[in-house]
Amino acid sequence: xxxxxxxxxxxxxxxxxxxxxxxxxxxxxxxxxxxxxxxxxxxxxxxxxxxxxxxxxxxxxxxxxxxxxxxxxxxxxxxxxxxxxxxxxxxxxxxxxxxxxxxxxxxxxxxxxxxxxxxx
Numbered sequence: 001x002x003x004x005x006x007x008x009x010x011x012x013x014x015x016x017x018x019x020x021x022x023x024x025x026x027x028x029x030x031x032x033x034x035x036x037x038x039x040x041x042x043x044x045x046x047x048x049x050x051x052x053x054x055x056x057x058x059x060x061x062x063x064x065x066x067x068x069x070x071x072x073x074x075x076x077x078x079x080x081x082x083x084x085x086x087x088x089x090x091x092x093x094x095x096x097x098x099x100x101x102x103x104x105x106x107x108x109x110x111x112x113x114x115x116x117x118x119x120x
Contacts, residue, residue, distance in 0.1 A: 070094035
């Protein structure tokens with residue numbers, strides 16, 4: 001359960017000097033539970049920066065070891081409000097930089113594979 005909760009909280013959009021209203025919404029789905037693949041969609045709006053960073057944690061509070069969740073990510077996409085894909089680049093093992101232009105709203109989609117048991 002700790003692993004699942006960390007994914008609900010894993011996104012950090014970094015920006016400086018934000019003075020407008022920003023919004024970040026998460027949608028987490030598990031289309032095929034046996035595959036242990038989670039589909040994550042992040043909808044964000046109100047950010048004025050030209051490049052935003054999408055980050056995942058490398059550790060979980062209370063677990064005190066590097067787990068490198070970023071290596072389990074596949075199918076990363078960034079889109080504007082019209083569904084057009086935006087350019088992005090993985091800048092390190094847990095960070096994706098998305099170049100946006102004048103989009104007011106945009107969305108990230110990705111899948112995360114779990115190698116951890118959530119049961120007893």
